[in-house]
Amino acid sequence: MNQSPGMRFREALEVEKPLQVAGTINAYTAIMAERVGFRALYVSGAGVANASFGLPDLGMTTLQDVLEDVRRITSVTELPVLVDADTGFGGALQIARTIRQMGRAGAAGVHIEDQVMAKRCGHRPNKAIVGKGEMVDRIKAASDAREDPQFVIMARTDALAVEGIEAAIDRACACVEAGADMIFPEAVLNLEQYKRFTGAVKVPVLANITEFGKTPLFTVEELGGAGVRMALYPLSAFRAMCEAALQVYRLVRWEGTQTNAIGLMQTRDELYDFLHYYDYEQKLDQLFGTDRRDL
Ligand SMILES: C[C@](O)(C(=O)O)[C@H](CC(=O)O)C(=O)O
Numbered sequence: 001m002n003q004s005p006g007m008r009f010r011e012a013l014e015v016e017k018p019l020q021v022a023g024t025i026n027a028y029t030a031i032m033a034e035r036v037g038f039r040a041l042y043v044s045g046a047g048v049a050n051a052s053f054g055l056p057d058l059g060m061t062t063l064q065d066v067l068e069d070v071r072r073i074t075s076v077t078e079l080p081v082l083v084d085a086d087t088g089f090g091g092a093l094q095i096a097r098t099i100r101q102m103g104r105a106g107a108a109g110v111h112i113e114d115q116v117m118a119k120r121c122g123h124r125p126n127k128a129i130v131g132k133g134e135m136v137d138r139i140k141a142a143s144d145a146r147e148d149p150q151f152v153i154m155a156r157t158d159a160l161a162v163e164g165i166e167a168a169i170d171r172a173c174a175c176v177e178a179g180a181d182m183i184f185p186e187a188v189l190n191l192e193q194y195k196r197f198t199g200a201v202k203v204p205v206l207a208n209i210t211e212f213g214k215t216p217l218f219t220v221e222e223l224g225g226a227g228v229r230m231a232l233y234p235l236s237a238f239r240a241m242c243e244a245a246l247q248v249y250r251l252v253r254w255e256g257t258q259t260n261a262i263g264l265m266q267t268r269d270e271l272y273d274f275l276h277y278y279d280y281e282q283k284l285d286q287l288f289g290t291d292r293r294d295l
C-alpha cells in the first residue's frame with residue numbers, strides 16, 4: 001500500500017462510477033463498511049459532533065475533535081477517507097494547518113464549505129454563506145497547503161439554498177479555478193440541478209444522499225445518469241445504529257430483560273470476526289501458552 005490516500009481516492013473514483021462513499025462514525029463501523037465492499041469512507045462533521053460529542057452540527061467542534069476521529073478510522077482501514085472539514089476551522093493560515101494535519105492523520109481529502117463560521121447543517125433553513133471571494137480564498141489556501149499533490153480538495157457550496165442555482169454554479173466554477181479538485185453542491189433538490197452542476201464544472205461532482213434532508217434518495221443509477229461521480233451516505237449507518245440502540249434501551253428498561261432485543265444485536269461471533277479476535281487470541285496463546293495457572 002505505497003500509494004498515498006489521495007491517490008487511492010482518485011483511483012477508486014475511476015474504478016466505481018458513481019463511487020459510493022460510506023459514512024463511518026467510528027473505527028469499528030469503518031471496518032464493517034470496508035468488509036462489505038465500499039471503496040471509500042467518510043468522516044462526517046455531523047457524525048463527529050452528534051456521535052462523539054453529543055452536540056448538534058452547528059460548528060461547535062474543533063479541528064482537533066475531528067482529527068481524533070479521523071486518526072482512529074484511518075488506523076484500521078486501507079480505504080481512502082474523505083473528511084468533512086466544515087468551513088476549514090479558521091482563516092487562511094488555519095485552513096492551511098487543517099489541510100496539513102488532515103493529511104498527516106491519513107485523510108485522502110477534505111471538503112471545505114462556503115457557509116459562515118457559525119455554520120448550520122446543510123439541509124436546514126436560514127444558512128448564511130460568505131462572499132464568493134472569501135470562498136475562493138479558502139480554496140486557494142487549502143490547495144496551496146497540501147503536502148501531497150494528490151490530496152483531494154473538495155469545495156462544498158451551500159449557495160443553492162441561499163442564492164439559487166446560477167450563483168451556486170458560478171461559485172463552483174470559481175472554486176475549480178482556485179484549485180478545487182471536486183465539487184459538492186449541497187442540498188440539491190432534483191436530478192436536473194445535478195445535471196446543471198455536472199455539465200458546468202469539469203471536475204467530479206459529489207451528491208450528498210443524506211436522509212430526511214432536502215435531496216431525494218436518488219439511486220446510484222439515477223445519479224450516474226445525471227453525471228454525478230460520487231454518492232455520499234454520511235449518516236445512514238449512524239441513524240440506524242441510534243434507532244437500534246434506542247429500541248434496546250427501551251426494551252431492557254421496560255421489560256427487565258434484553259430477550260426481545262437480541263434480534264437487534266450483532267452477535268459476539270460476528271463482532272469477533274470483524275475484529276479478527278481469534279487471531280489475536282491465538283497470538284497470545286503462541287506467545288505465552290495456554291496454561292496460565294502460574295500467573
Ligand atoms: C454531510 C454533512 O455535512 C455531514 O456533516 O455529514 C451533513 C449531513 C446531514 O446533516 O445530514 C450536511 O449535509 O450538512
Ligand SMILES: [Mg+2]
Binds near residue numbers: 044045057084086
Ligand atoms: Mg457536515
